[in-house]
Amino acid sequence: MANKRLGRQTVRLETPPSVAAAACVVGKKEGDGPLRKWFDHICDDSYFGQKSWERAESAMLFHCFSLCCDKAGIVPSELDYLFAGDLLNQCVGSTFAARDLPVPYWGIYGACSTMAECLSLAAMAVDGGFADSACAMTSSHFCSAERQFRLPLEYGGQRTPTAQWTVTGAGAMILTAEGPGPYVTHVTTGEIRDAGISDANNMGAAMAPAAYATLKSHFADTGRRPEDYAAIVTGDLGKVGHEILTDLFLRDGVDLGPCSTDCGMLIYDAAQDVHAGGSGCGCSASVLCGHILQRMTGGDWPRVLFAATGALMSPTSSQQGESIPAICHAVALDVKRG
């Protein structure tokens, strides 16, 4: 068996799995933003027909999963694996979405990096010969996240300029062993970094050093440079975190250049009053499964590095005065297989 390890954190997939289909479902605010044309479904009802926001999140994710299966022409019982997770305590957004699904299920927690973590493991499962098909999916919901992580919505708390807005959105992607691409070619798995930031309203600053570390390892492990990618899309550092990331690379004499952007900066426009940008598992997931993938298949972006970031604190750890550990997982996608 060939060792697929390239350097310390990266593996090169021997037979890169193909994206069979992807789907994304978002809420009204996201549908009012600049990426509206790339979403599969925009739901004006923040309850998604349910009676609680937690159920709404599960319903949104289930709908997204169903759309993805339909697009791939795969029924759930044919799927070999489902990798899923979300921000809710005990990941109930995903487990309740999957409670009736006849698919072997892997529960994942990577905070806002969950889509990249699920996609990495799904790609490895297919490439490793363990599955012919695997789905990666995740979600977040502004209302379920606010009340769990911050304050009751009714309180109407003021938001700091560095705060990000949790995206109401879900993304799902199905990989298969064979197909016309795009392909997942490399997986760079993050180590946890704690920069000592303890302000939970400044997650961009907390996560930027993790993104820097993972991207730096990816370039070192693969021998690639930023300009080898048509786009390097972090998610979701937001405006503040993305500026820090850019500065960290500039100190090394590396210009990430105009190809570098962030899902949290792409999903809303300035007029939407979201301060530093979008966040939440659903942010990078819905941007990947809509905008990024379609820019690839449309010919604009032949090769993309998708690097989702996660802040690994909890409200309890923040109340106990802990700083915020963070992680970033990167996945290289390519319209060509090798």
Place this chain on the structure above:
Amino acid sequence: MANKRLGRQTVRLETPPSVAAAACVVGKKEGDGPLRKWFDHICDDSYFGQKSWERAESAMLFHCFSLCCDKAGIVPSELDYLFAGDLLNQCVGSTFAARDLPVPYWGIYGACSTMAECLSLAAMAVDGGFADSACAMTSSHFCSAERQFRLPLEYGGQRTPTAQWTVTGAGAMILTAEGPGPYVTHVTTGEIRDAGISDANNMGAAMAPAAYATLKSHFADTGRRPEDYAAIVTGDLGKVGHEILTDLFLRDGVDLGPCSTDCGMLIYDAAQDVHAGGSGCGCSASVLCGHILQRMTGGDWPRVLFAATGALMSPTSSQQGESIPAICHAVALDVKRG
């Protein structure tokens, strides 16, 4: 590339990874129980030298990880992957334990099935050629779990006869591509099952149907029968759930027999007043990494099926009247490689 899939839910590892080392650390109550001689470290201080129970859990898990690395003769920076998760909101038990570790990190959430899920993915990562070594670990702590899932400890609430006691314990296991065994030979990944049980004080009943479904699939996929195993160890159904599991198989005319037991039944004795038995991620993890593994290496149990179960609810979902989805992941361990 060989397809390693056996039937719907099981994969057979092509080059079964070897257990390089395992370690387990528990609290005083667990150290007073019948498995005391198998634990590596029993800590009488429920705070593990820290100032909060959440920090205590992370300190316990970190200590367990360090012990495991020492036993394996591997320094953390040589480990290719770390798979970890726990019961605390946003899995902070694990992420804070790993916040200073230079190891590519995969965050997992499988509730009390987390050890089997981590071990499955670690084995697949090694067998798939993505890693030469990988660690699977998890923890739970009675005090951090009680206040998060149930009531403040000071309240002194009465416990129902079906309730289980969250184990204060951690387990870590390192797999390597080569070694003298025992080996991980098969992985059977669970589907989520919801039996309609909504009583969070009866998790054994909620999880037993998931254990039944996964074990049944394992036998069907592999062609093995219960008597092909020296021990089938679920964890942690407890006494109530294990009786239901036994009954479900008896309805099919299958007698799981005397080889069938449960980590939640093994870890405490009746005099310890734990009602239906132990639970928590640390229950099956500490029993696997101590008792089970040493029974294997000692020659008592040449082949074991380790089937950890998880209840996938949250306090919020229970308060909203939801029933409890559950999952069970099974891993076959063998002193022989093939």
